[in-house]
Amino acid sequence: MQVQIACRHGSLRPDVQEAVVRKAEKLLTYFERVTAINLAFDLAADLVKCEILVDAEHKHNFVAHGEGPDGQTSFDQALHRMEQQVKRYKEKVQDHRRDRPLGQLAGEAEPSD
Numbered sequence: 157m158q159v160q161i162a163c164r165h166g167s168l169r170p171d172v173q174e175a176v177v178r179k180a181e182k183l184l185t186y187f188e189r190v191t192a193i194n195l196a197f198d199l200a201a202d203l204v205k206c207e208i209l210v211d212a213e214h215k216h217n218f219v220a221h222g223e224g225p226d227g228q229t230s231f232d233q234a235l236h237r238m239e240q241q242v243k244r245y246k247e248k249v250q251d252h253r254r255d256r257p258l259g260q261l262a263g264e265a266e267p268s269d
Contacts, residue, residue, distance in 0.1 A: 157184065158192045166199035168227050176231050180208070183235075187242045189213040197227055206230035208238050218242060 159177045161168070168176070180193045194209040204227050210218040218241045222234030 157181070157190055159195070160193070161195045161197070163197045163199060168197060172227050175228065179231070179235060183210060183238065183242060186239060187212065187246050195231070197230070199227070204230045206234045208234045210238060210242070216245065218245070
């Protein structure tokens with residue numbers, strides 16, 4: 157899996173870059189089909205915007221944005237949103253076979269007198 161960082165109008169400190177990459181790689185714990193993560197930081201004078209693009213297998217792409225006073229804060233905000241999207245998608249994929257709870261299915265199978 158690749159993690160790429162792009163910065164516009166400046167650059168991030170190396171320690172912040174390492175922390176961001178380490179946190180971005182934790183997305184694999186939520187969804188193991190992630191193939192690439194692209195991080196884009198837009199460093200303005202008083203506001204830093206972060207955009208996370210996650211590419212997964214089978215053409216599923218996720219996007220999250222965050223903004224804050226520094227790169228770490230904006231990334232954490234965007235990462236939280238990305239985690240929610242990935243978790244929601246994984247639940248949807250895993251839960252697609254079951255329309256009703258098992259209790260309802262078992263109750264219908266019993267013969268009535």
